[in-house]
Amino acid sequence: MISKFVREQKRYTQKDLCEILECSEEETVKRIRKIKEFGVLKAVKASDVQRDMSDLLDEDIEVADVEVGEDEYLYVFTFVGVIVVAGRVLKCYPKYLLNNEAPKDELRQVIKVLEKYNTKEQIVRMFNDSSESSTFNLIAVLLFLLSDFYENGVYSNTEDIIESNGSGEILWDKTINETFTLISNDRPFYTDLQTKKRITDDFDYFKRLHECILTKASQELKTAELLDLFEITPVDLTDETLDDFGEDEYILYRIEKELNTQFNTRKQLVLKTVYAYIAQCGSLNDLDCLSLFGTNSFNLVWEGICADIMDNNLDTNLGSILLPERLKPGYDKNQKLRDLIEKPLWTITGEKAKDTLIPDLITIRGNRFIIFDAKYYNVKLEPGIAPKGQPGIESITKQYLYQLAYKKFIEDHGFTSVKNCFLMPTENKEVEARGEVSMEMLSSLGLQDIKVRFLPAEHVYEHYLAGRKMDIESLNL
Structure with a gap:
């Protein structure tokens, strides 16, 4: 996957974008159209005045279709963050960074600022919306899943088992009714205590599914050269693939059933995010993928x-x-x-x-x-x-x-x-x-x-x- 830096508000020609995206003019135009549709790339009339400008005025924006080979327009990214479009990763850094064309450390810090600034929202932006369409925001889903994992761990279900003389809570009713009692000086003594222990089911279907998707998410972000940018440690939790869990329809059916029995807010959010991930069947390398993390404000x-x-x-x-x-x-x-x-x-x-x-x-x-x-x-x-x-x-x-x-x-x-x-x-x-x-x-x-x-x-x-x-x-x- 190709991963490149671009500067907010800088004027780019169609030829410039061909070189950045490393693809033909036809493929570049397809990507330009897709990014423009979601308002993070604007077109302006090509002129010496525009090339020298550091900000974009509303009256300068041209509403026009993009054609192969045209040099009438310059293109301006009005976004700070990460854009993934059809297998190309564009790392958009702020406009005041003028002396470094690949400011990895600076953008990493900006990403942390954006993450803190957006924490008050408490939502996962699974979809990008434009006036014409909506696309699945895969990068937001992958980042949420990995961030949640480092904060809360793997999805797990527990079950209660009963032991004799275990270290857990003593079940006095069960001990009195089901075990042998010794009486001494009119006082009962119990040689066997029935105790309750809560254990995690390591072979739980959803625990394994969560581990599989986390591993896949980590691999996708690594391929996109985004793990380091978001300061995420890669995870490799399992060798299982999604095919090991059945057809997509079966997996979604199992998740729906699990959602009906779970009342823990965090577990519900993880299940819903996994459901969306499976249902959309997306990849950052897909030709119709457009994912965003950042802001155009x-x-x-x-x-x-x-x-x-x-x-x-x-x-x-x-x-x-x-x-x-x-x-x-x-x-x-x-x-x-x-x-x-x-x-x-x-x-x-x-x-x-x-x-x-x-x-x-x-x-x-x-x-x-x-x-x-x-x-x-x-x-x-x-x-x-x-x-x-x-x-x-x-x-x-x-x-x-x-x-x-x-x-x-x-x-x-x-x-x-x-x-x-x-x-x-x-x-x-x-x-x-x-x-x-x-x-x-x-x-x-x-x-x-x-x-x-x-x-x-x-x-x-x-x-x-x-x-x-x-x-x-x-x-x-």
Whole structure:
């Protein structure tokens, strides 16, 4: 199986993808069509401007069919993670990694971040859905089965057996009624105690089936060169094959019967996942296979991570925040910082709209009020050269407005320092201070200009995975 790296948001020609996928133009076009259908690959008009862009704008996306040999379009992956399409593995790494075309260690860390970020979902995404069709997400099933195995072990059924003088629980009713009793000084003595012992059936059908599928899953991921990427230790639990368990219909029938007798949530989930695996009869090498692990909204992941490591106070009750001065009358201790932002009033209705400005994160440290905005951009900022790939004017004006929205709260509670800051990822190893963004007409209102900080993504992820907070002082605001 062919396994290659591709970069998110990079522009690829059809010829580039032929070389990456190592197949003919006809086969490449089939794969491009399949990936495009699920929204993780977009087409844009081929131009020098597009080749130099680091982000994809909605208005640039072309809705067009893919034809063999055409050079009218460039193709853009809008995905971070792993795509498996018809026997080809595409490892999509984030767009800010510019200097390494095979960033195995970096993507491995990103995969761990995505796994932690997605743990709150508590579901197995067995199918990929598009507007036109749905495909079995085999990679998600294989990863779940192996992850569950390392956490909970092999599926097992137990049975209770009765022993004489065993080490288990004594069955007094059975001992009294079925064994010989000695009486001494009017007291009964029992020479044989009936005891209950719970044992695991090593030859249980479903235990063996689970071991077989785990072994097969491990082999598939190894062939796809994904075991190391997901940091999974290979397992080899049995030499049995699925044919040893009967026809597929028989296996599914047995699983259905077992599901009707199992009330353990974990066992039910394993059985249902095994059922789907058998029913779909899939392989990562199949020509109709399309499996995904990752996200096409890595900007939301970046925002969530920054909010976590910067100790976001946006949704904290005011009564629980350590303010420079005691909470003033007129403020409710159960209010949150997000509740303080004014909502627009439509005068003819006499009612306010529900939606308003919402900052990404706010951090309060002593007498400092810091408004952060996590921006997932590849910005080029060099002295004497016009900025490229920067956040738009709406992002800049909103950041100023956030400070204006909290102006009264800041003054009421004795904050002596207010900071505004964009946080952007970089592959470099240190925090980089990259100046400020300013607009004179807003700065003249007494609002702070917006500082720009490039954060080393590797260290940000280390903090997130370890559950640590980042030292605000390292940003040198």
